[in-house]
Amino acid sequence: MSVGRFTIPTEENFIQQSTELAEKWGADAIRNSDGTHLDDDVINMGKRIYSAYFPNRGHNYFMKDHMDCVPMVYLMSERTRATDTTVDVPLMHTYFAEQLTINRDASPHRFWEVIDRTSGEVLPTDQWSLDADADVVHIHDAHKMHEYTVTFLAYVIWDPVQMYNHITNDWGDKEHEIAFDPRHPEIQEFMLNTLDKWLVDNPHVDVVRFTTFFYQFTLIFNNERKEKIVDWTGFAVTVSPRALDEFERKYGYRMRPEHFVDGGSYGSSFVYPSKEQRDWLDFTADFVHSLMKQMVERVQAAGKEAMMFLGDQWIGTEPYSSTFPNVGMDAIVGSVGDGTTTRMIADIKGVKYHEGRFLPYFFPDSFYEGADPSIEAWDNWRKSRRAILRSPLERMGYGGYLSLAAKFPKFVDDVATIANEFRDIYDKSGGTGAQAQLTVALLDAWGARRSWQEFTVAHALPNKYNRSFYGILEALSGMRVNVRFLSFDDVLANGIDSDIDVIINAGPQGTSYSGAQAWKNPQLVSLIRSWVSSGKGFVGVGQPSAVEHGGRHFQLADILGVDQEIYHSLNVDKYWPELTEDHFVIQDIPRESLDFGEAIMNTFPISQQTTVISGLAGQVQLAVNSYDDGRGVYLSGLPYSALNARLLERALFYAAHKEDQYAVWGSSNPECEVAYFAEKGIYAVVNNSEKPQHTVVSLPGGKAATFDLAPSAIEWTAIS
C-alpha cells in the first residue's frame, strides 16, 4: 500500500475513524469544506490541511450596508405585444423576486434598452419610462402587434449557489447569503482585509482552497422558484454600471445591454461570440486575474498554497487564457465527472498541481441502505483513468461525509484500490502523459479559451442537444492523440501548426462550434483546403462548416464529400455510390452497434467519388473522401461509447494518412486501450469496462501480447 496524493474530507466527532480511513486510503491531506471550522483533532492528525475559502459571500452583516455592490445582471423581460399604441412591459413577471430586484439606482435611460423585436429597432429613450412604483416599463407610440422587450439591470440579491441548495433542500427560513461584486473598490478592500485576517486566524491551514472567486456562472430562477437560465460558461452576472464605464474607457466603445442578453441567448457558448462579447470576457478576466493575483500573493506570503476550485464562481478566471499562469496559483481542483472534465482540470497550465475530486460524493443520494456506491466509483474511475493516462492529475480526493462512506466497507476497500492505482499510475508514468501518435485540433469559434468545455449545455451533462458532439471530447480525452483547441481567429492569424495531423470541426449549424458565418470567409476556407490538400486530415461531425453560401451548405463539402440538402436543390438528382462495406475506419467494429446520435437530415454525397460507409434513408452517417493528398471524414454524430471512441480513433488515423501506424500500441478489443510511456519503457493496458476482457496488443516490430483483464483492470508491462 502506497501513501500520498490523496485528500479526504473532515467530519466533526469522527476523528478516530477518519484517521483509520486516512490510513487505509493513504491520505496525506484533509480538507474542511465549509471553511469555517477546524477541530484541534483534525489539526493533530498531522496531515496537510486544506480549507475552503469563499471570497465573495458569507458576510451578510457587511453587505447589508452595501446592497448596491451585489452582483448584477442584465435580464430581458418577456416579449410583450402591443395591442395599442401604448404598451406596458412587466419586468419581473417571470423572475424570482427573492433572487432578483430591479436596479433603479442606475439610470434606466442610460443603462437599459427597449427593443422592438419585430422590427429589430432600439427605441429612443423618450419613448419609454420606468414606472415609479411598479416593475413596469411604459412605452408610447408603439407599433401595434409588434413585440417589445425591456433589457433591464437587476441586482442579484441571493447567492445562486446557496439559493439552489436552499430551495433544493428546503432550508426554510435559513438566512439568504448575499454575494458581492469586487468591481467596487470598497468591496475589494473588504475582501482583501477579510482574507488577511483569515490568514492570521488560520495558521494551521496549508492550502487555501478558493471556492471559487468572484463571478458565478449564470443561474437565474423563475417566478415558480425553478431554474430559468443556467449556463456553465455564462458570463451574464459580471456586469455593473461601474464595469460598463471602465470597459468603455479601456476599449473605446460602450457595451450595449443587448450584448449580454442577445435576444434571449444570454451569451450562450453555442452562439457565435461577437467581438464585443470576447472583449468583455477579456476585460473581465483582466480584472479577475489581477484581484486573484493579490489574493494568491497574500496566501503565499502567509506560507500557504493557493488552490482554485474550478467551480461555481469560476467566471472570469479563464484558466485556459494565456495570462492565467501570471496569477501564480499553486493548484487547481475540480470535480471529475468523466474523461472530459478530467482533462478540463488536468490540462490547465501554470499551476504546480491538479487535483480531481472523484465521484460519488459521500452524500445520502448515493449512500443509502442497499446501495452499492462502488458502481459509480468504478465507472467514474474508469472514465477518468483514460484521461489521466494521457494528461496526469497529480492528486485525487473525495468529498462528503466520511461517516457515510464508512458504513460501506466494500466501497472503502474499493477506494483504497483506486487510490493505490492512482498513485501507481503516477509513479510508473513519472507524472507524464502517455505517448501520443497523432496531434488533433478541434476547430471552433472559441479555441483554447474553452478547452474541454465545448458543447456544454447547462450543467455539463450530455443531453439530446449535445450528446452527438460531446462524445468527441470524451473519446479524445483518453485517446492516444495530442489534443489542441484552435479558434478560427487563431488559424487566420497564425496558420495551422505543422505538427497538427487532423482538424475536427463539429456541431450543429449556425453555432460557434460548427462555425456559422466564419465559413463565409474565403481566407479561412482556402487555408483549410490548402492544408488538407497538402496531405492532412479533416473530420467533420454533424453540420461541419455549415452556412448557406455560394450554393453549398457545408462550405467544406469538397473535402468531406458530403453536403446537406436544405431544400434549395431538390430539383437536382443525387446519385449515391454503393455503400462501402469494408473500410479501415470501421474495421473490427460491428456496424450494427454504431450509434451516430441525433439524425442530421438530408445529407448526401456530393459525387459518386465519395466513399459512403454508412447511410440511412437519405442521410449520410459516415463517409470518407480523398482530397488531393489529404482526406476528409464525415460523421453525422458521435455519442460516447467505447465503440465510437474506436471509430473516431480509426477515422483520425485514416484522415491523417497514418493507417500504417495504427496497429502498434493498439488493442484488438475496443473496450481496452493501451498507454505507452516511451521514456519509461513501459505500457499499461486498461479495461474500460465493468466486465472481464480479452485483448491482443500490437507491439513494435510486429510482435503482440495477449491480455485477459479483470473488470476495470489495469495491467503494466515493461517492454524488453
Added chain:
Amino acid sequence: MSVGRFTIPTEENFIQQSTELAEKWGADAIRNSDGTHLDDDVINMGKRIYSAYFPNRGHNYFMKDHMDCVPMVYLMSERTRATDTTVDVPLMHTYFAEQLTINRDASPHRFWEVIDRTSGEVLPTDQWSLDADADVVHIHDAHKMHEYTVTFLAYVIWDPVQMYNHITNDWGDKEHEIAFDPRHPEIQEFMLNTLDKWLVDNPHVDVVRFTTFFYQFTLIFNNERKEKIVDWTGFAVTVSPRALDEFERKYGYRMRPEHFVDGGSYGSSFVYPSKEQRDWLDFTADFVHSLMKQMVERVQAAGKEAMMFLGDQWIGTEPYSSTFPNVGMDAIVGSVGDGTTTRMIADIKGVKYHEGRFLPYFFPDSFYEGADPSIEAWDNWRKSRRAILRSPLERMGYGGYLSLAAKFPKFVDDVATIANEFRDIYDKSGGTGAQAQLTVALLDAWGARRSWQEFTVAHALPNKYNRSFYGILEALSGMRVNVRFLSFDDVLANGIDSDIDVIINAGPQGTSYSGAQAWKNPQLVSLIRSWVSSGKGFVGVGQPSAVEHGGRHFQLADILGVDQEIYHSLNVDKYWPELTEDHFVIQDIPRESLDFGEAIMNTFPISQQTTVISGLAGQVQLAVNSYDDGRGVYLSGLPYSALNARLLERALFYAAHKEDQYAVWGSSNPECEVAYFAEKGIYAVVNNSEKPQHTVVSLPGGKAATFDLAPSAIEWTAIS
C-alpha cells in the same frame, strides 16, 4: 347508362372494338395522340374528334437550318477548385452531349458569368476566356483553393420529352426530335404557317389539343444519360440572347446568368423567388400568352376548339395568372394523379371546360397478364372524386392502347361504372362544387401563381422531402372548404379578404413556402397578428414563419405557441405543459394512428399556456394556442391519409372558432366524407376507401343519417 363527358383514345385497326368500348363507356369524343393520323373509320364513328398538336417540335427538316433557334438554357459547370493561379473549368463534363451543346454564337463575355463561389465574386471578363476548341474556360489570376463555376449558355438540341422516351424505351437510332424557341420571329412565322396549313389539312378535327406550347419544364440529363435536373415548375429553358435583350428593354435592367442558375438551385420553386425571377416569369408569360392567343384565334377561326394539355411544355402558360383568361383557350386537359392534380386542372379560370385524363394509362406496365388494373383505376378515381365534388371537372377520359384495356373485362366494366358515376355527379350537382363551410388560404411566396403546385419536387410525386407538406394540399383538395392561394406580396398589398377564416403557412425553413426572409418584414408579421387576434385562425405546419430574427426562429411563435430551438438558447429552461389528452382537433381520431411525417427537431412550447396535444422526445407534433380572439395550431407535418385529412379539417374548424359548425355535414367515419349541394337540396356520402364503411352523417337540425357504404361507393340523398 348515361352518355357523354368521356373521351377515349383511338387505335388503328381496332375500330369495331373501339366502337363497342365507346358505347359501353358512353364516350362522346375520341382522340388521337400523335396528332398525325386519323383513319376514316375513326372519323366515321361520329364522335367529336380531338387531335394532339405539337407546336414546337416535329419539324426537324426545318430546324436543321435554324439550329440557332433551338431552346437554350443556362448551365452551371461543376465547381472547379483552383490549385494554382490558373484554372481550367470543364463545362460539359457532367452534361449529356446528345442533349446539350455550348452556345458559342452568343458572346461568352457578354452572356456568361464566371463566379468565385468561395468569395462570391463575379470575375471580370478579362480574367477568363473560352477555349477556341475545347469546352473549357481558362481562368487566370485565380485565388488558390477557391472554387469557380462558369455559367454558360447551351443549346438544347434534343427535345427533352422525346429524349426521355427514347432513352427509357431504348429507341436506338430513331431520329432525335429538335424543339424550337418561338422567341425568334422566323420561328413564330413558321409555327403559325404550319398551324394554318394543319388546320386546312384536318377538317374533321373538332378539338385541337395543344401538347403543349413552347417551353419545356426543366429536364436536363447528365453524361451518363441519366436525369440530372428535373423540375415541373422550372423555367430554365426559356432563355436566349434575344429574350434577355427584350427583357432588358422592357424592364430596364438585365438578367444575370445567376438569376437562372442561382448557385445550382436553377429556380427551384422552394427557393424564395427574387424580383428578377418573378419579372422573368411575367415577361415569359406575356410572350407565351400573346403567341398562344394567336394560335387559339386561328383554331377558333377554323371552327374548332383549342384545348391546352397542362403538361410538358406548359412553362410560361401560367394558367393561374390573371391574364391567362385573355388567351381565350376553350379547354384544359391534364393528367389526374390525385386530388391535388385534379384541382390543379379543375380550378383554372377562363376556360369553358376542364378534362381529366385518368389513371391508369392503358400501357403494358399496368396491363400485363395477371394484373388487376382496376385497383389503380379505383384508387385514382376515389382520390380525384373527392376533388371533383368540390371543384368539378366537366369531362374525363383515359389514354393509351384501347386493345390492351379490352383484354381486361373487369377493368372495362369498372371504367363504365366510373364514367357513369362521373356523369352522375355532374348531373346531380349541376356542375358546381359542394357547399364549403370555411374559407382557407395557403400563404407563401408564390400565392395564386402556383395554385395546387406547391411543394412539387421533380415529377410531382410525394417523396421524403415534401410528403409532410404535400399532404396538406391533398387533404384540402377534397375538403368542405374553399381554398385560396395568397402570396406575401398579396397580403402586403391588399390585406386579407374578410371571408378568409384560416391561413395556413407550411414548409421547411428557408424556403419560399414557409417564407424565409419574408417574415423579417414587420408589416407582414403585424398584419397577420392583427388578423388572427381579431378572431381568425392560423395553422402552421413544419417550420412555419421560420427565420432567425429578434430571438425567435418561428416569427409567429406567439400565435402558434411553439418555437424551435436552434441551439441558441439551450441555456434557457423549457417547461412543457402536461400533454392534453382530449381535444376537439383529435376527437374520434386514434392518436396512435397519426403520422406527423418527417421529424421537425427541437420544437418546444413557448410557455405553459400552449396546449400541447402531441409531443415526442422534445418535438412538438400538434399544439394549439389562444391568441386574443383568434387561434393558432401547430402541426409538425401532415402526410396525406384519411385520418390526417380529418385532423386538418378539425384543426381548421377549431382555428376558425367554428367548432359548433363542424358536426353538420360531417361524417363520423374519417374514411367517408359528405358533399352537400345546397341549391339542389341533395348530398353525397362517399367512401374514400377500398373497404366497406359504416358512417353516421350529421344533418341540420340535430338529425343524423346512417350509411353503410360498399367499397368506393357514393350514395346520394335528397334532404327533405
